[in-house]
Amino acid sequence: MAGEDSGDMRRSNANEERIFVAIRIRPLNKNEIARQELSAWNCINGNTIRLKNSPAERSSSTDTYTFDKVFGDDCSTQKVYEEGIKEIALSIVSGINSSIFAYGQTSSGKTYTMTGITEYAVRDIYDYTKMHTERDFVLKFSAMEIYNEAVRDLLVVDGAPLRLLDDPEKGTIIEKLTEETLTEWSDLQKLLSICAAERTTEETSMNESSSRSHQIIRLTVESSPSLYAGAESSGSLVASMNFVDLAGSERASQALTAGARLREGSHINRSLLALGTVIRKLSKERNGHIPYRESKLTRILHNSLGGNARTAIICTLNPARSHVDQSRNTLLFAGCAKQVATNAQVNVVMTDKVLVQQLQKELARMENEFRNFVANTVLLERELLIKQMDEEIKELTRQRDIFQSRVETLLQSGKHQFLGNDKGSNLISLGVSNNLHPAHQDLNSGGSSENPDRPISGVVLNNEDHVRQRENHEPKVHLDNNTPKFVGSDSDPGWDVIAGRASAKSEDSCTEVHCIEIEEVKTGGQTDSSSIHSSEKREGKSPMRLVLNGGAESSIRRKDGKLNHVAEDDSPDALKQNIQEHQRTINRLVGLSEKSNRSSESPLAISRSVPFSRSQSCRPALAATSSQCNKVDRESISRAQVNEPERKVPPQFDNLELKTVSPFQFNELDRKSDHTLEQETDASAARVDKESSTTSVRFKDHRLSEPKLRTKKRKSPGNHFRTRELDTISEVESVMDSDTEDTASVLNFVVEMKTRSKETPLKKDFDNLMVMAKASGFTDRTDRAKSINFREMPNSMLPYKFEGLQRYIIELWHTCHVPLVDRSHFLLLLKGELTDYVYLKAELRRLSFVKDAFYSGNKFLGEEGWNISPDSSLKAINQERKMLSKQVHKKFTSKEREELYQKWRIDVKTKHRSIQLAWRVWNNTEDLYHVRESAMLVAKLVGPIQSDEPTKKTSRFSFFGPRNSTKFQNWKDARSVAP
Numbered sequence: 016m017a018g019e020d021s022g023d024m025r026r027s028n029a030n031e032e033r034i035f036v037a038i039r040i041r042p043l044n045k046n047e048i049a050r051q052e053l054s055a056w057n058c059i060n061g062n063t064i065r066l067k068n069s070p071a072e073r074s075s076s077t078d079t080y081t082f083d084k085v086f087g088d089d090c091s092t093q094k095v096y097e098e099g100i101k102e103i104a105l106s107i108v109s110g111i112n113s114s115i116f117a118y119g120q121t122s123s124g125k126t127y128t129m130t131g132i133t134e135y136a137v138r139d140i141y142d143y144t145k146m147h148t149e150r151d152f153v154l155k156f157s158a159m160e161i162y163n164e165a166v167r168d169l170l171v172v173d174g175a176p177l178r179l180l181d182d183p184e185k186g187t188i189i190e191k192l193t194e195e196t197l198t199e200w201s202d203l204q205k206l207l208s209i210c211a212a213e214r215t216t217e218e219t220s221m222n223e224s225s226s227r228s229h230q231i232i233r234l235t236v237e238s239s240p241s242l243y244a245g246a247e248s249s250g251s252l253v254a255s256m257n258f259v260d261l262a263g264s265e266r267a268s269q270a271l272t273a274g275a276r277l278r279e280g281s282h283i284n285r286s287l288l289a290l291g292t293v294i295r296k297l298s299k300e301r302n303g304h305i306p307y308r309e310s311k312l313t314r315i316l317h318n319s320l321g322g323n324a325r326t327a328i329i330c331t332l333n334p335a336r337s338h339v340d341q342s343r344n345t346l347l348f349a350g351c352a353k354q355v356a357t358n359a360q361v362n363v364v365m366t367d368k369v370l371v372q373q374l375q376k377e378l379a380r381m382e383n384e385f386r387n388f389v390a391n392t393v394l395l396e397r398e399l400l401i402k403q404m405d406e407e408i409k410e411l412t413r414q415r416d417i418f419q420s421r422v423e424t425l426l427q428s429g430k431h432q433f434l435g436n437d438k439g440s441n442l443i444s445l446g447v448s449n450n451l452h453p454a455h456q457d458l459n460s461g462g463s464s465e466n467p468d469r470p471i472s473g474v475v476l477n478n479e480d481h482v483r484q485r486e487n488h489e490p491k492v493h494l495d496n497n498t499p500k501f502v503g504s505d506s507d508p509g510w511d512v513i514a515g516r517a518s519a520k521s522e523d524s525c526t527e528v529h530c531i532e533i534e535e536v537k538t539g540g541q542t543d544s545s546s547i548h549s550s551e552k553r554e555g556k557s558p559m560r561l562v563l564n565g566g567a568e569s570s571i572r573r574k575d576g577k578l579n580h581v582a583e584d585d586s587p588d589a590l591k592q593n594i595q596e597h598q599r600t601i602n603r604l605v606g607l608s609e610k611s612n613r614s615s616e617s618p619l620a621i622s623r624s625v626p627f628s629r630s631q632s633c634r635p636a637l638a639a640t641s642s643q644c645n646k647v648d649r650e651s652i653s654r655a656q657v658n659e660p661e662r663k664v665p666p667q668f669d670n671l672e673l674k675t676v677s678p679f680q681f682n683e684l685d686r687k688s689d690h691t692l693e694q695e696t697d698a699s700a701a702r703v704d705k706e707s708s709t710t711s712v713r714f715k716d717h718r719l720s721e722p723k724l725r726t727k728k729r730k731s732p733g734n735h736f737r738t739r740e741l742d743t744i745s746e747v748e749s750v751m752d753s754d755t756e757d758t759a760s761v762l763n764f765v766v767e768m769k770t771r772s773k774e775t776p777l778k779k780d781f782d783n784l785m786v787m788a789k790a791s792g793f794t795d796r797t798d799r800a801k802s803i804n805f806r807e808m809p810n811s812m813l814p815y816k817f818e819g820l821q822r823y824i825i826e827l828w829h830t831c832h833v834p835l836v837d838r839s840h841f842l843l844l845l846k847g848e849l850t851d852y853v854y855l856k857a858e859l860r861r862l863s864f865v866k867d868a869f870y871s872g873n874k875f876l877g878e879e880g881w882n883i884s885p886d887s888s889l890k891a892i893n894q895e896r897k898m899l900s901k902q903v904h905k906k907f908t909s910k911e912r913e914e915l916y917q918k919w920r921i922d923v924k925t926k927h928r929s930i931q932l933a934w935r936v937w938n939n940t941e942d943l944y945h946v947r948e949s950a951m952l953v954a955k956l957v958g959p960i961q962s963d964e965p966t967k968k969t970s971r972f973s974f975f976g977p978r979n980s981t982k983f984q985n986w987k988d989a990r991s992v993a994p
């Protein structure tokens with residue numbers, strides 16, 4: 016039989032505890048003794064009970080039971096309480112629920128036992144409360160009985176049944192149950208008397224009362240820290256203790272068979288059966304479904320049965336042998352109950368005050384945690400930032416070292432030279448690549464090497480130490496008084512700038528030489544120190560070529576073709592100094608060039624009048640560094656101008672046309688008007704033709720020959736972009752003035768529009784246009800428009816063209832009922848420039864198209880005025896389809912008609928989508944720029960598509976132009992009308 020565990024082993028973990036089960040055997044009463052009943056049970060020890068064997072059952076050993084405690088018939092109730100119940104009962108003062116059950120057959124001593132235990136427990140609790148003044152205790156007494164599955168308040172005489180309510184936190188609570196506060200010990204006796212009087216009982220044959228209901232006496236103890244004790248608040252403790260005196264367990268089986276007794280028995284049996292089921296299930300599988308709700312008893316005692324309570328069950332036995340079977344049932348129940356574990360918790364109830372304190376503590380704790388978290392996070396971010404910066408510094412240092420080692424290697428190759436000896440004068444020191452143009456060598460061949468006293472014009476060194484060093488090793492190269500003097504700063508961060516550029520584009524810097532060539536008109540004469548004007552260039556002066564080179568070599572070629580090697584000091588400091596010298600010289604050149612650009616009176620303004628070209632390969636690197644370099648260089652220049660006013664001497668040129676264009680000047684040069692550039696180009700070209708050599712400064716790509724460069728200039732994207740409007744005029748002119756199918760120009764135009772609209776909302780539209788253009792059969796044919804020079808446009812004709820266009824546009828506005836606001840909008844497009852001609856013609860074409868498409872005779876077909884909408888174009892398409900259908904129906908077979916129709920349908924669909932797209936682009940324009948773009952776009956779309964559709968020539972009207980217009984057969988006709 017189960018039940019080997021001792022009392023100390025009841026706890027399976029910290030809070031889980033098995034039900035304490037004790038057996039109590041009452042003594043035989045007088046009547047039983049009178050009937051010569053014998054006691055059937057022997058208490059072997061304090062935990063084991065054994066059935067006394069009859070002679071027939073002597074060999075049986077099955078009736079031995081072990082429990083937490085076994086109390087024989089000579090044990091007092093006090094002993095039962097002290098040795099088994101007291102500990103559990105007093106848990107209530109610590110805020111732990113507890114329950115004491117009495118289970119057994121009728122007249123086995125349940126009431127007798129529970130009454131005594133209740134008194135002992137309440138007294139002990141009461142004594143405890145009196146002893147512990149640090150807390151304030153409140154004892155509340157309530158009593159109820161469950162009879163016929165009805166809960167009745169035993170403190171209320173003839174009270175109505177009470178309802179059971181389910182509370183999410185407290186579990187099942189009994190509605191309106193009376194609670195009496197125990198203030199004195201004597202109060203308990205009174206209350207117990209009331210309960211005994213109110214409980215449903217019956218008289219036995221021996222004039223004893225037998226309980227027929229389950230009685231539950233509940234003692235609730237609330238304790239809170241005493242206000243006078245000064246103890247730290249920890250909240251209130253609330254716990255309840257149930258003293259459960261069950262009805263006789265045999266009552267159901269012994270119940271009478273009819274009437275009220277049957278109903279009573281079944282109800283009693285119901286609660287007892289439910290209790291047995293719950294205990295049995297709890298003893299086997301605690302996680303399964305436990306039918307607590309099967310009866311009022313199990314609902315009320317839910318916590319006491321496997322819940323939040325410490326529980327003890329005292330099973331009382333009738334010792335008489337005639338009741339052995341009932342006793343065995345009781346022992347079986349006790350055996351199951353012994354396997355049930357409960358999980359008692361301390362029940363703390365937070366008062367508002369305590370709750371506020373607790374929340375404040377929690378808030379402070381969380382704030383502290385948050386502060387720590389933020390501090391740690393910030394610290395972490397800083398550490399990460401420092402780490403990143405360290406890595407960047409390492410990378411930059413590595414790149415700088417690489418560049419520095421490269422520079423040193425190059426310098427150590429012995430091919431760099433520094434020329435010049437004039438103190439205070441400046442030399443452009445400068446890398447010359449191996450690909451130095453032969454012309455340069457020729458020019459340099461006239462340098463100073465043959466005549467040490469005659470310096471190379473414009474070649475200046477400002478590093479006196481280098482000059483001194485050079486004087487000891489190399490033939491002197493002097494600068495005469497006419498040598499231009501460059502003003503620069505000695506404190507500019509040239510080294511760092513160079514290192515930065517090299518790190519950014521080290522490959523380009525090493526493989527492709529960015530240089531500025533300074534060409535000088537070769538005259539062989541003396542240089543004029545006063546100024547450099549274009550007129551003076553033709554006077555013929557001593558040739559000179561300065562080459563700025565950020566690349567492989569630093570050298571100056573003399574007339575004899577030899578390289579003047581200078582600054583042979585290979586020490587790191589010297590090399591660094593050399594680089595700084597280079598940078599200073601470059602900065603001075605930049606300053607000179609910028610100064611010349613800013614002031615037309617400056618002699619250096621001639622730099623504007625020279626052709627230049629930029630190496631394509633240099634372009635990305637220049638673009639990447641130009642802004643940064645501009646800033647640095649301008650700062651250094653400004654510093655030089657402020658700090659060294661005495662050096663602000665106008666440069667003296669020996670009739671030298673020095674055209675210094677540094678990478679840092681391109682932004683400024685790009686802003687030059689195309690017209691000016693064009694004129695300059697022409698003038699320069701003319702000079703090139705006339706003179707044997709020219710002085711020019713330009714960016715040079717050493718991989719390209721000079722003639723190639725000149726061609727490249729016009730076709731390079733940058734130049735093409737700068738002259739876009741001029742080219743566009745030519746393109747549109749060519750398209751509009753001719754009836755040829757120059758669809759390639761449209762394609763190129765769209766490409767250009769796409770390029771320009773990369774950052775605009777219209778990008779998608781232009782992308783679609785590209786698709787449409789290709790779908791329309793455009794091929795990438797010769798770009799005729801590009802070959803057309805703006806000069807081809809007879810400017811003298813422009814005023815007449817303008818007047819004529821204006822006249823017809825106004826006429827068409829009236830015809831097409833163009834709203835005044837749209838007319839005004841269009842006029843806003845005009846900027847008073849030549850490019851307005853394009854928009855005038857585009858508008859005229861649009862209006863003519865609208866007139867042809869939607870205005871027939873006196874009837875205006877369009878629904879939306881002059882606005883071409885997709886709907887209106889669709890209507891026109893349908894009309895054309897009908898007309899075409901009629902025409903082809905007469906001439907072709909059905910199969911041919913079907914083929915024609917399919918082909919036509921595809922064409923029309925493409926055109927319709929084109930018009931939709933153009934219309935959308937036009938209407939989606941939000942600013943003037945886009946309107947202008949759209950106007951040009953529509954003009955382009957309208958023209959060439961028409962010419963691709965010979966089948967439409969016989970149509971009554973065309974979608975794409977005024978070909979069939981009665982008034983304008985073509986643009987030449989329209990123009991001929993103009994005055």
Ligand SMILES: Nc1ncnc2c1ncn2[C@@H]1O[C@H](COP(=O)(O)OP(=O)(O)OP(=O)(O)O)[C@@H](O)[C@H]1O
Nearest residue numbers: 041042120121122123124125126127225226262263
């Ligand atoms: N341990 C005991 N010592 C002496 N007398 C006892 C003891 N236990 C019970 N009695 C007596 O036995 C009789 C029956 O006891 P009690 O009424 O407590 O039984 P019961 O189990 O409550 O019966 P019921 O279920 O019918 O109410 C009582 O007269 C009681 O005084």
